[in-house]
Amino acid sequence: MNRLIVLQHLERETPGLFTQIAAERNVYIDIYRLDLGQEVPCQINDDDILLVMGGPMSVNDINTPTYPWMHCEIELLKLALRKQTRVIGVCLGAQLLAYAAGGVVEKLSGVCDEDTYEVGWDNVYFLNKNDPFNRLIESPFKVLHWHSEKAILPSLSKVIASNEVCKEQLFRINPFAYGIQFHVEVDAHMIEKWIEEDKEFIFNALGDNAENILRSQQENFFYSTLQNRIRFINVLYDLLRVY
Numbered sequence: 001m002n003r004l005i006v007l008q009h010l011e012r013e014t015p016g017l018f019t020q021i022a023a024e025r026n027v028y029i030d031i032y033r034l035d036l037g038q039e040v041p042c043q044i045n046d047d048d049i050l051l052v053m054g055g056p057m058s059v060n061d062i063n064t065p066t067y068p069w070m071h072c073e074i075e076l077l078k079l080a081l082r083k084q085t086r087v088i089g090v091c092l093g094a095q096l097l098a099y100a101a102g103g104v105v106e107k108l109s110g111v112c113d114e115d116t117y118e119v120g121w122d123n124v125y126f127l128n129k130n131d132p133f134n135r136l137i138e139s140p141f142k143v144l145h146w147h148s149e150k151a152i153l154p155s156l157s158k159v160i161a162s163n164e165v166c167k168e169q170l171f172r173i174n175p176f177a178y179g180i181q182f183h184v185e186v187d188a189h190m191i192e193k194w195i196e197e198d199k200e201f202i203f204n205a206l207g208d209n210a211e212n213i214l215r216s217q218q219e220n221f222f223y224s225t226l227q228n229r230i231r232f233i234n235v236l237y238d239l240l241r242v243y
Contacts, residue, residue: 002242003048005041006031007073009055009092012193016185018051018088021233025243040072044079049086049242052077052093054183056201058149059095059105074100080177086240087177091147094171094179098151101173105149108166116165117205118145120214121221124161124169124182131160133170136235142225143182146194148205151179178236184229191218 004022006015008031019029027049032038035055044050052073062070077100080087089097095105108116123140126133141161150166153159154173161170171179195202195214202210237243 034069054091102154119205
């Protein structure tokens with residue numbers, strides 16, 4: 001039986017739909033709460049799938065004592081890449097994956113190199129019409145964004161989906177390792193928790209009306225995108241043979 005190993009960095013950033021769909025596929029789920037002091041697993045088996053979740057911390061915080069697990073997590077990702085273990089990185093997890101593969105992480109930048117945020121529901125676009133994602137999922141693909149940094153990918157990586165704010169929205173490091181900068185996993189409770197607990201970030205991104213903007217977007221897009229987001233995860237799991 002496949003085992004989905006989830007590395008979770010914060011209580012509110014749960015795997016959501018990823019674990020719901022994995023359970024429907026009879027996959028065993030093992031969640032490690034690194035923020036609560038659980039240690040990063042030292043080994044991964046050939047049948048494992050590593051799911052690395054998001055969080056407000058930055059890959060560039062690796063040498064600070066605040067996140068002592070980050071070095072070990074990157075070493076585990078390097079091991080997974082060497083063994084060609086299946087990996088899915090989400091938001092921060094995508095950036096950690098790119099860093100482990102030899103990439104770097106930097107701030108999003110806009111006009112005059114000012115810091116940029118990508119927060120809220122917006123489109124990404126699949127770049128290759130023959131890619132399985134583009135063939136099986138409606139494009140443009142509307143998803144939730146919640147970040148201010150991006151991965152600069154190592155050579156031989158492939159960008160699968162992009163938009164004007166961030167080129168590296170969905171990418172593949174190798175046939176077994178995918179990075180997803182956006183959030184397909186969210187449920188309604190999760191989004192409300194993010195709005196309540198991440199106010200400084202959303203105010204910086206969207207201004208004083210950020211809460212109302214995000215709640216309005218949630219009403220408009222959460223349920224209308226749900227089936228497409230479920231389909232996306234199923235396509236990804238099929239590509240990685242998660243069953």
